[in-house]
Amino acid sequence: MSDPVHVKDINEDIAWAKINADVLRSMKNPRLGYWIAIAVSIAALSVGVAGEVYQYNVGMGPAGLNTSHMWDLYISSFVFWIGMSHSGTLLSAILHIVHADWRKPIYRFAEAMTTFSLLTAGLFPILHLGRVWNMHWVVPYFSDRGIWPNFTSPLMWDAFAITTYLISSALFLFVGMIPDLAICRDNAASGWRLRLYTFLALGWRGDDRQWRNFRVTYLVIACFLIPLAVSVHSIVAMDFSMSIMPGWHVTTFPPYFVAGALYSGCAAIISLFLLLRYLMKFEEYMTFPILDKVCKLTFVIAMVWSYLNLIEFASVWYGHDIPAKEVLIAKASGPYSPFFWGMIAFGMVLPFSLLSKKIRRSLLLLFVISLLLNTGMWLERWMIVTPTLSLGFHPFAWNTMWPGWVEWGIELGSFGWFGLLFLIFVKVFPSVSMYEVKEMVYHRKHVVFDDVEAEIAKLYPIVDPKARGAAQTPDLGRP
Amino acid sequence: MSSLFGNFFANWDRYRKSIEDPGYRDYENMWAMAIDLGSCIGCNACSTACYAENNLATVGEDRFLARQSMGWMRVERYWDEPSLGASDPDSQERGGSFLPMMCQQCNAAPCEPVCPVGATYNNEGGLNAQIYNRCIGSRYCANNCPYRVRYFNFYSYDKDAWPAPLNRQLNPDISVRDKGVMEKCTFCIQRIRAAKDDAAREGRALRDGDVTTACQQTCPTQAIVFGDLQDPESRVRKAWDAHQVRLGTTEQKKTNPALRGYRVFEELNTESCVIYLERVRDTDV
Numbered sequence: 001m002s003d004p005v006h007v008k009d010i011n012e013d014i015a016w017a018k019i020n021a022d023v024l025r026s027m028k029n030p031r032l033g034y035w036i037a038i039a040v041s042i043a044a045l046s047v048g049v050a051g052e053v054y055q056y057n058v059g060m061g062p063a064g065l066n067t068s069h070m071w072d073l074y075i076s077s078f079v080f081w082i083g084m085s086h087s088g089t090l091l092s093a094i095l096h097i098v099h100a101d102w103r104k105p106i107y108r109f110a111e112a113m114t115t116f117s118l119l120t121a122g123l124f125p126i127l128h129l130g131r132v133w134n135m136h137w138v139v140p141y142f143s144d145r146g147i148w149p150n151f152t153s154p155l156m157w158d159a160f161a162i163t164t165y166l167i168s169s170a171l172f173l174f175v176g177m178i179p180d181l182a183i184c185r186d187n188a189a190s191g192w193r194l195r196l197y198t199f200l201a202l203g204w205r206g207d208d209r210q211w212r213n214f215r216v217t218y219l220v221i222a223c224f225l226i227p228l229a230v231s232v233h234s235i236v237a238m239d240f241s242m243s244i245m246p247g248w249h250v251t252t253f254p255p256y257f258v259a260g261a262l263y264s265g266c267a268a269i270i271s272l273f274l275l276l277r278y279l280m281k282f283e284e285y286m287t288f289p290i291l292d293k294v295c296k297l298t299f300v301i302a303m304v305w306s307y308l309n310l311i312e313f314a315s316v317w318y319g320h321d322i323p324a325k326e327v328l329i330a331k332a333s334g335p336y337s338p339f340f341w342g343m344i345a346f347g348m349v350l351p352f353s354l355l356s357k358k359i360r361r362s363l364l365l366l367f368v369i370s371l372l373l374n375t376g377m378w379l380e381r382w383m384i385v386t387p388t389l390s391l392g393f394h395p396f397a398w399n400t401m402w403p404g405w406v407e408w409g410i411e412l413g414s415f416g417w418f419g420l421l422f423l424i425f426v427k428v429f430p431s432v433s434m435y436e437v438k439e440m441v442y443h444r445k446h447v448v449f450d451d452v453e454a455e456i457a458k459l460y461p462i463v464d465p466k467a468r469g470a471a472q473t474p475d476l477g478r479p
Numbered sequence: 480m481s482s483l484f485g486n487f488f489a490n491w492d493r494y495r496k497s498i499e500d501p502g503y504r505d506y507e508n509m510w511a512m513a514i515d516l517g518s519c520i521g522c523n524a525c526s527t528a529c530y531a532e533n534n535l536a537t538v539g540e541d542r543f544l545a546r547q548s549m550g551w552m553r554v555e556r557y558w559d560e561p562s563l564g565a566s567d568p569d570s571q572e573r574g575g576s577f578l579p580m581m582c583q584q585c586n587a588a589p590c591e592p593v594c595p596v597g598a599t600y601n602n603e604g605g606l607n608a609q610i611y612n613r614c615i616g617s618r619y620c621a622n623n624c625p626y627r628v629r630y631f632n633f634y635s636y637d638k639d640a641w642p643a644p645l646n647r648q649l650n651p652d653i654s655v656r657d658k659g660v661m662e663k664c665t666f667c668i669q670r671i672r673a674a675k676d677d678a679a680r681e682g683r684a685l686r687d688g689d690v691t692t693a694c695q696q697t698c699p700t701q702a703i704v705f706g707d708l709q710d711p712e713s714r715v716r717k718a719w720d721a722h723q724v725r726l727g728t729t730e731q732k733k734t735n736p737a738l739r740g741y742r743v744f745e746e747l748n749t750e751s752c753v754i755y756l757e758r759v760r761d762t763d764v
Contacts, residue, residue: 058634058658059632059634059635059658060633060658061542061545061547065631066547067546067547067548068546068627070618070619070621125617128618129617129659130615130618130631130632130658131616131658132659134615137596137613138596138615149596149597150595150597152593153594153619159595242593243593243619244589244623244747245622245623392625394580394625394627396555396557396578397627
């Protein structure tokens with residue numbers, strides 16, 4: 001292991017029973033670190049819940065909002081968490097379709113991250129409502145009063161997009177897990193785990209017909225999810241770009257947001273990769289070469305995002321829309337400039353460090369970098385929301401604001417909520433896909449990669465039903 | 480299905496109707512205002528009257544300084560600073576300029592299409608109406624308002640804004656809004672409604688001057704003119720005509736550049752119904 005980056009993705013001689021045993025072991029006997037993480041998450045969540053209870057009773061005042069800044073951390077966090085959810089789709093659906101099999105040991109937790117960050121993101125538009133108790137009014141349910149929501153509002157589109165994406169990605173996560181749930185079922189002795197896995201495994205026996213249906217279903221959901229992921233974050237971008245506010249009214253926002261989403265998601269994957277690798281002892285599956293590939297992917301997406309970011313500045317600058325230009329100048333030189341330049345430093349400059357092989361091999365450094373990248377992306381979202389509202393068209397209303405304790409508390413609570421869900425997930429469900437790792441090991445050992453398509457065709461033959469029927473019909477020798 | 484799309488396209492250009500356009504007559508009235516900044520002395524009486532008429536909460540000093548005040552009408556004060564082109568060092572001596580800013584009752588209002596529940600809409604009087612009961616407080620409308628004239632109830636004020644005897648002066652014709660509701664200037668819609676009811680009871684059409692807004696009523700210099708733009712004889716329509724300000728355009732074509740009327744942020748195509756008559760100083764003449 002002198003040069004860990006250039007060894008194979010995974011050890012080809014790893015026994016299948018060992019894979020099962022390792023993953024199943026990770027679901028049992030939480031270590032001290034796990035309990036500490038749970039405690040920290042619950043503490044953070046409690047702060048958030050306390051803030052929300054207070055806000056529910058008192059009103060939005062303590063959040064620090066004012067007449068110019070009607071949106072702040074809630075909406076920027078909403079965009080941030082939606083963004084986090086995109087990497088799971090990227091990693092599992094897109095790489096699944098292009099047959100990049102290095103994703104196999106790490107896609108499960110990325111998908112779980114997608115689902116849970118969506119659950120977190122979905123909370124924010126609800127929590128930020130002035131009258132939370134009426135949130136169901138954005139749902140187009142049939143009522144005697146014949147009152148419908150306003151379909152021209154991007155917030156309405158958000159409600160549809162997030163719900164669809166949440167359901168689809170939860171389904172994707174669940175369907176991809178069925179063979180593994182069957183393994184869990186077969187290894188569970190008794191109790192709630194046996195009942196849960198028996199229910200969720202849907203009678204999986206692993207026969208050919210089940211595998212064939214499974215492959216088709218999984219592929220269909222993957223194909224469905226990719227355009228959906230693009231649409232979700234485009235719609236979130238439209239919350240801003242559909243408005244007339246200078247600084248928001250930018251046509252490049254949708255692709256810019258999608259790129260930013262993939263970026264922050266990839267950075268989060270690196271963080272969670274390293275955490276799981278350490279906490280769950282997944283060194284044999286979450287290997288250096290895979291980490292290396294994720295880092296390169298992150299770098300590429302960071303460059304796409306940086307490019308789109310510069311395009312946004314350029315289009316505002318050369319478009320010479322005076323109020324929008326003033327917002328841009330104020331971002332770079334006004335009271336929020338430290339955060340703006342922090343975003344540039346962490347989001348656009350720091351990813352260049354991923355070009356260094358040494359850094360890509362240094363776990364601790366990489367962990368810190370991935371957290372900083374996400375800090376940069378969090379700042380990016382905040383810099384979209386707040387400085388624009390500080391300025392706007394009407395100079396009389398120009399001012400600045402700083403979020404109040406309730407907003408910071410709920411912000412902290414969202415990380416606790418996400419952490420708690422994720423921590424529970426990794427102990428209840430297999431966070432490394434057992435059957436796909438086995439496939440990967442098999443492929444690496446037996447499949448000659450010169451002709452991948454032929455090998456795949458051999459492994460998963462497309463059987464023409466007519467031909468199958470003809471073969472089953474006995475040949476009676478008639479003319 | 481065809482009717483669905485038919486309605487959609489039929490209503491498509493409902494906005495951007497000019498007075499000359501026959502389709503403009505879809506409105507029962509077109510309530511509008513003309514504010515003469517030459518007369519405005521910045522006394523804030525209009526704002527105070529608005530507080531009394533519309534049950535606006537007085538939020539207290541701390542919340543006011545946190546910019547969470549509820550005044551639907553604010554008198555903005557501007558100084559001619561030397562850095563802004565006025566080289567006269569005595570410009571401070573000449574006093575400030577005042578701009579009473581309230582909801583501009585846009586006909587193509589940026590706040591309307593973004594409300595997720597349709598709590599704000601253009602009503603038959605050309606007003607930008609707000610349904611308090613329907614509002615869920617997403618505050619998108621306030622963010623999209625270029626004039627920043629939408630006010631949000633950050634707290635429940637019904638307990639502390641009107642201590643014991645003061646609650647007797649609350650206007651019974653209008654609700655007291657609770658926390659989480661967006662509110663704004665309505666051109667005193669309760670007075671419009673009352674005047675319409677009176678006219679209907681007496682079996683006559685609404686006359687110019689039947690409706691007076693609270694701010695107009697209180698203005699000591701009568702800087703505010705309010706009325707129906709569809710009535711060619713109304714004072715507000717005459718003021719608009721005299722200054723050659725038209726609805727349904729993003730750029731006024733005036734024959735005489737000395738005419739003082741303008742609308743704020745006309746280039747945004749919000750079709751606002753409030754015109755201001757520019758202040759003329761004696762030194763300018």
